[in-house]
Amino acid sequence: MKPISLIQFLIEERRANHINAELSLLIEVVARACKRIAVATGKGALGDVLGNAGTDNVQGEAQKKLDVISNEILLEANAWGGHLAACASEEMEDPQPIPDGYPKGHHLLLFDPLDGSSNIDVNISVGTIFSVLRCPDNAVEPKAEHFLQPGTTQLAAGYVVYGPATVLVLTIGHGTHEFTLDREVGSFVLSRRNLRIPEATAEFAINMSNQRHWEAPMQRYIGELLAGKDGPRGKDFNMRWVASMVADVHRILTRGGVFFYPMDAKIAAKGATGKLRLMYEANPMAFIVEQAGGVATTGRQRIMDVQPTALHQRVPVFLGSKQEIELATRYHMDADEAQG
Secondary structure, three states: OOOOEHHHHHHHHHHOOOOOHHHHHHHHHHHHHHHHHHHHHHHHHHHOOOOEEEEEOOOOOEEEHHHHHHHHHHHHHOOOOOOOOEEEEOOOOOOEEOOOOOOOOOEEEEEEEEEOHHHHHHOOOEEEEEEEEEOOOOOOOOOHHHHOOOHHHOOEEEEEEEOOOEEEEEEOOOOEEEEEEEOOOOEEEEEEOOOOOOOOOOEEEOOHHHHHHEOHHHHHHHHHHHHHHHOOOOOOOEEOOOOOHHHHHHHHHHHOOEEEEOOEHHHHHOOOOOOEEHHHHHHHHHHHHHHOOOEEEOOOOEHHHOOOOOOOOEEOEEEEOHHHHHHHHHHHHHHHHHOO
16 A cells, blocks of 8 residues: 555545645644754754753753754744644743744644653654644734633644654544655655554653652552552553653553653742642643553643643643543542542
């Protein structure tokens, strides 16, 4: 059977009335921009893209050179096509409107231009995450409040992982699909259709160095996993932790598993409500995971039901195989109920 390119796949989805022409173009443009980012990451030290940029992002985190480069590539690619009303980036405090003189569309794009960038200097997989919303009809000049829509309103979401292969994972609300970049022809080609995450798993991803800071329900849950076949779960579990969300989530979509970045005392002491960004990381990944049969929660509620209150809002993230995420979430909800 002849391989199907991303463009052919999007044409199929348009014919099925799953997306319109403007959204199809937006996805094509994002994918094209990510091919440029793949080239930049692939050059490594030869392209003078490693190390810090000497600047901080809106969250006060040191930016890598590739954070800045990737952000500029995505902004430039999406400025002129007429498919966007505005975009917002994890790296910028405020949304970026479409420049005057350019045609404007009816969509809002949010992105984390280079997730896991702290790993780039040691040649570990990093990636781009994106989410697409409908721009409210009354938003003549879209502002931050127009982006504050729950994840259930997402029209599309995806990520690109820059690893041994460059892979795009995409959902438009009709399953989760994987495309692999054929570097010889320069096109993303459909490599797996309708990814499914197994309901049960024996693999988990979490930063164990934060264990002493976790809430009691998280301590209980992970403690049971570590007890293995001699503990209450009756089986052994393996831990995997890349510290690059796109890499960890891609592993889960490939072979199952669960990913946790829970609330803890260290995060609370900073006055934060979680570690990962709702709009740029949690919502798009939740949409992708749910469309693949998985579950995504904050430990207390479905991630995509959270009503955003700020563009750079943070939340705890539990996602992956259904049985384990539901159990970990139940432990947190039962603990809350016991405390009244």
